[in-house]
Amino acid sequence: MKVLITGASGFLGWHTRLRIAALTDHQVLTASRENWDILDELVANADAVIHLAGVNRAATEDAVERGNLRLGADLARAITLANKPLRVVMSGTIQVTRDNAYGRGKFGGLRQIENATVAAGGHFVDVCLPNLFGEHGKPNYNSFVATFVEAIALGNRPKIDDNTVELLHAQDAAQSLIDALSVHEVRTRPIGQEVAVSRVWDLLEEFHSSYALTGEIPSLTTKFRIDLFNSYRAALFPQNYPIALVPHSDARGSFVETVRCRGGEGQASFSTTEPGVTRGEHYHLTKVERFVVIQGEARISLRKMFTDQVIDFDVNGSRPVAIDMPVGWVHNISNTGKGQLFTQFWSHELFRPQAPDTFPEAVRIESGDLSR
Template identity: 60%
Template sequence: MKILLTGAHGFLGWHTRLRLHALTDHEVVPVGRQEWSDLPELLEGCDAVIHIAGVNRADSDDEVEGGNVSLADGLAAAITSSGGATRVVYANSIQAGNGTPYGRGKESAERVLRTAVEGVGGHLVDVRLPNIFGEHGRPRYNSFVATFVDSTVRGESPTINDNQVGLLHVQDAAQALLDGLTTEQGVVDPEPETHGVVEVWDLLQEFKASYVPSGEIPDLSTKFRIDLFNTFRAALFPDHYPIQLVPHSDPRGSFVETVRCRGGEGQTSFSTTVPGITRGEHYHLHKIERFAVISGTGTMELRKMFTDEVLTFPASGDQPVAIDMPVGWVHNITNTGDEVLLTQFWSHELFRPDAPDTFAEPVRPMKEQPA
């Protein structure tokens, strides 16, 4: 399928594009603010639209309500004029129709889109998303979790009013949108997990106390803990890295503890790499993976998917460091020395051949490779 993805450069849009790239062969046409004026042309030849673009917060209530309707109007006009995109998956909200400016805007946008889609004989899938959290969320915009993560990293203590909230990790939200490409249902309600606001804050403080001083991995015994920890460590990247590992030396040699984990699964492996060779060149959707050079000299490179900047971290067995790879970042390691490079890898879960969560992608696309 050829899919037009609106809001592609935002929080949910990036994760949805990442999941489409990893799990499907669909051609994706990403649309953000800069491409919005070209919407009618971009829509030509598309089989479906995933409409994520929206306004969560603005300077006035009218901008929130009107902004969501205006975006729907623009997409509806393009659908009507082109007569294409017979399926539209709409990233709606459980707040639709709750009487708030945001809720009114999302509800009105759904009506606008449904009229346009039905007018060309198509099918609208209304995906009603709850509170979403995850890696690279914007503080004070996408969710209270993103705000809590930012405050935790900064060492701030916000005022917290506790209540129970339904939370859905952004990759699960993205999967609900992908499911909308094939379902015959008109409405989809992904089921969130319910957690207390104070509970979320307390978990983040637990993660910080464990992870920030020494790189110790916290208890990862539940999916929610893994998702929240991935969210937290994404906010630490790249400033917190590399993690300095401490050699304990005596006349016999040195002992270096590379990973300490408080709970959950875990698997350790190692590789040898001859000079000039690169390993890795892949990304993950949820896996926590640590690289630590034990012997030799190497370079670790990382690039956030759908961006161009490459971050480089030198590593040596003489001064051991570790890098924990963020979700959705392509990564590799290259032997830049004259001797065999020995690298230890740790993952928070056991390797499962039927679901490896490893997707091939070069850190540096071919056009960037040195001659």
């Protein structure tokens, strides 16, 4: 199926593309600010549309409302011009029940898109989303969680107006949007985690107090903790890496603690790699994974999905450091030395063959080959 994603370069767009690439065979077309002028052509070539483009913040409330109405009108026009039945999925919001500019704009856009879809014989699905958070959210734009993460990384404490909110991780939202490509319903409502705003800050402080200083992994005993920790550590990458490890040496040799974790599952393993050989070439959706070279020389390389910039870390066993792989970043490790390479790997969960959370992709790609 050819699926057009509008707002593909945004926060939820990246997560949705990532999940589609990992778990489906759909061919993805993308629409964003850079190519919005060919929206009609893109819709005409698609079998389905996932509409994520929206305006969260603007100079005025009126600009937020009008921006979302305009995006809805543009897509409705393109659907009408395509003149064929389309499956159209829209990322709606719980804000439509509230009298604010964002809610009014999203609701007005939704109605235009729905009417155009039904008139052309297609099927429209409103995926009504609560507050979202996740990796690579923009502070002061996508989520207060992203704002908190930035503040704690900078050593600031924001003003906290404490209340209870419903939070849904962007990967769960993405799965709801993908599921909507095949449901019979016209509206779905994924449920998030009810949590106090102050509790989110407290958890981030807990993570930061140990991880930022020593690389200690916090307790990962619930899905929400894992999702929040992944969101936090993604904001630290790459500027806070590698994580220095401390050798304890005496006449017998050295002892280095490579992973210290406060709770949950965990699985450690090691590999040997011959000179010139590369391991990895994959990415994960949720897994917390650490690489530590304990003997030999290596280059650890990473690339954020749908981008072409590669980040390299040259490491060796004589100066032990840890690199933690952000989710949604393709990674590998190459033996760049003359002898055998010994690497320890650790992940926060046991390996499950039926759900390995490992998706093949090359770190280094031909320029422009970012269509997946």
